[in-house]
Amino acid sequence: MNARGGTIFRQLFDRSCCCFTYLIGDKYQKTALLIDPVLEQVDRDLKLVKELGLETKSKNFRKELACGIQQRFHNLTILRTNYLEYASAAFMCWIHEQALLAKHCSLKYVLNTHVHADHITGSGLIKDRLNTNGKLQVLSIVSESSGAEADICVDDGEVIDCGLVKLNVTYTPGHTNGCMSLIDHYNKRVFTGDALFIRGCGRTDFQEGSPSKLYDSVHSRLFTLPDDYSVYPAHDYNGHTMSTIGEEKKFNPRMVTSKEEFIEIMENLNLDYPKMLGELVD
Amino acid sequence: MNARGGTIFRQLFDRSCCCFTYLIGDKYQKTALLIDPVLEQVDRDLKLVKELGLETKSKNFRKELACGIQQRFHNLTILRTNYLEYASAAFMCWIHEQALLAKHCSLKYVLNTHVHADHITGSGLIKDRLNTNGKLQVLSIVSESSGAEADICVDDGEVIDCGLVKLNVTYTPGHTNGCMSLIDHYNKRVFTGDALFIRGCGRTDFQEGSPSKLYDSVHSRLFTLPDDYSVYPAHDYNGHTMSTIGEEKKFNPRMVTSKEEFIEIMENLNLDYPKMLGELVD
Known part of the structure; x- marks a missing residue:
């Protein structure tokens, strides 16, 4: 579970729906994102985000910051007599603001690789919890092709930028039309959502599922990655936690076959x- | 889940008993060990061992090897006339044997951090499956202090040697008297068994459990490791997969207290x- 350089990486699991959630963060720039958060696990996930120093800015952070800066500027300018000295005081305030910003870290995005039929995403609740006072500090992301509503809809080939972590969006339809995988070239890993599982794959019998599309997605978008890239899926039912592209090419019983x-x-x-299909697609 | 250099590392999970099993291997020397295998997951674990090229030598491996070497020596010596030429043929056979050995890899040890009261270890079944014809290719390991039977009983401070991977045995009694943790300094991680969990710890109310001993074990043997060492426990009930020593020192609600x-x-x-206590300790 190590991550290169200054990136933080955690895999989290929900036993009832067998879902994985991933927390990825930049230790230095203090930005983070959550992939596929599960509604019932929002408390657990936000607790971890906070403990790892990646929590969103507090409710009153902007207010506190503004008051602090105002007070500091007042103190600094009280004996000043010319513009140069005022400018120098303003510069000192800017330094102070940056230091405060660095102390208050931020969960930047909640991301869904697809619209799940077997569990409800925690994105909405996380946003409700953290985006207080109408501030959009945490933004939700889905693929443009999913047709779902989110703050940001990303297209195939786009890069999601979260400090040191850059996730390349790669459309991998088949389980649903809107499925995307996210490639982290820096750490040599790919989050495959419900396209590719460890020794399996997502089902294709509902929600615009298409076995033909899924086969092509896996073979042309995922199996073309280097063999040593780690595979992190959205689900696992057999107790595996990760795999590699090389292994899946060799041993995935569904993918070693012809189309x-x-x-x-x-x-x-x-x-x-x-079970939850009616609830989610109605 | 990456591992440094030529080491392989996999975390596996059993949903019913919430147990983690760890597979650690040396990619080059083709040796591996399993920590805390679960009886019901032996098939899964041995399949993975095989797929990763770390399976035990085949049933007839020694026989095949002996026949091959004999044939090769015969072919090489058929036209030889002096001892030097015989010696050179013998050397060529040795090279051939080494190449064959490298092709046939080996699961070397099955290891239990303690005798579990909540699930039955898979060690016995794995040995039955792989140690055919009375050959002890896979050896079981427990701590000397557990009083349990195994092929190797290790003492505090000993090093379990498995190719590139060296595991330092560190006694951490408290959950049971025989609990040990295993420190992998090379990859900066520690397998804590039932001594330290992520934001929790093993229970101390049966099987010689002692809260006083457990507190001391965690504080003197685990919390003295560097903060950036990863923590891999034997169980998790909340969907966490790993933590760090630094985090547990700060956030483990049971360990931030006084003794x-x-x-x-x-x-x-x-x-x-x-549930299984009667079955296991009777």
Whole structure:
């Protein structure tokens, strides 16, 4: 679970829906994002964000900052007589503001790799909790192609910038039309959402699912990454926590087949519908 | 989940008992060990060991190797006339044997940080599966102080040697008398068993449990490690997968207290007895 350089990386798990949430942060610039937060785990996730020094700015942070700066400027200018001295006082205030900003860190984004049919995202609740007083400190992100509502809709090829961490958006439709994977080249890993699982893949029998599209997505967008890139999926049902592109190319039973065989497998899985599907797509 | 240099590292999870199993391997010397394997997950774990090229030598490996070497020596010596040429043929056979050995990798140890009361270890079954024909290719390890039976009983301060990976045995009694933690200084991480959990610790109300001993173990043996060492416990019930020594020192609610408070907390937890306790300690 180590991460290179100044990046923080945590994998979190929800046992009831077998969902993974990922917390990624920049230790120095104090920015962070959460991938696929689960509604029931918002308290756990925000607690960790806070403990790791990546919490959002406090409710009164802007007010406190403004008061502090005003007071400081007043103290600094009380004996000044000319513009140069006023300018120098203003500069000192700017330094003070930067120091305060650095102390108060920020969760910047909550990101969903797709609209889930088997659990409800925690994005909304996290925003409600942290975006107080109408300030948009935490922004939600989904793919443009998902058709879902969010503060930012990203397109294939775009880069999500979160300090040292840059996530390359790669569309990987098939489970849903709006599925995206996120590639972190710096740390050599990819968050595959419900496109690619460890020795498996997302189902394709509802929500615009298409086995043909999914096969192409995995083979042309994910299996073209270097073999040593780590694979971090949105779910796992067998107790695995990560894999690599090289392993999945060799051992993923659904992906070592031909496209025709894959389509046949996926069309004959006969799975139950996810419990929460009605709730989510109605 | 990255590991430095040529070491392989995987964290595996069992949802029903919330147990973590760790697979650690040396990519080059092709040796590996499993920490705290769970009985019900033996198939999963051995499959992964095999896929990662760390499986034990095949049943007939020694026989195949001997036949191959014999044949090769015969071919090489058929036209030789003096001892120097025989010696050179023998050297070529040695090279051949080493190449074969490198191709056939080996799971070397199955290790238990303690005797678990809440699940049955997979060590025995793994040995049964892999130690065919009376060959001890996989050896089980427990601490000397556990009083349990194993092929190797290690003492405080000993080093378990598995290729590039060296695990320093550190006794951390308290949950049971025989609990040990394993420190991997090379990769800056510690496997804490049931001594230290993420924001928690093992219970102390059965199997020779002692809150006083546990508090001392954590504070004197684990919290004296550098803050940036990763913490990998034997269990987690809240979906966390790892932590650091620095974090636990700051945020572990049971460990930020005084020893007296800790003892009071631990003596008043009023937990149910583990379901499998009778089965395991009778």
